[in-house]
Structures are given as structure tokens and as C-alpha cells.
Amino acid sequence: MTQRRRRFKQTTALKERLIEEAASLREQAKLLEPGALRELVLRKARQTDTAAHMDEWLRSPGQRSRS
Structure with missing residues (x-):
């Protein structure tokens, strides 16, 4: 039996999702102590x-x- 891919439509553009993720990571970094x-x-x-x-x-x- 072959597996079917689960597909879903993104509600936001890739660029927007990436910008949100970067902001979230920066917020996480603020909570961390300096280090690796x-x-x-x-x-x-x-x-x-x-x-x-x-x-x-x-x-x-x-x-x-x-073309």
C-alpha cells in the first residue's frame, strides 16, 4: 500500500512565516544567558x-x- 502525502494550504506567505520565526527566535534568545x-x-x-x-x-x- 502506498502512503499518501498530507497536503494543506498555507494561509500565510513563506516570507511572512520566516520573518515571524526569526522574531520568535530573537525573543527566545533574549531569555537565554550569554553562551553557546x-x-x-x-x-x-x-x-x-x-x-x-x-x-x-x-x-x-x-x-x-x-522564455
């Missing part, structure tokens, strides 16, 4: 911000294929 774990959370927040910017860049009109 806090730096790891802040690094994840920066990576999430970068992903949001990449999504915006890839969706910009200048990136459309010229």
Missing part, C-alpha cells in the same frame, strides 16, 4: 532572515524567466 545556546538561536534567526530575503529576491519581477 544563545549564539546558536541567534544564528538560526539570522539564517531565517536570510531565507526571507532570498525568497523575496527570487520572487522579484527581475527574476522571471524570459
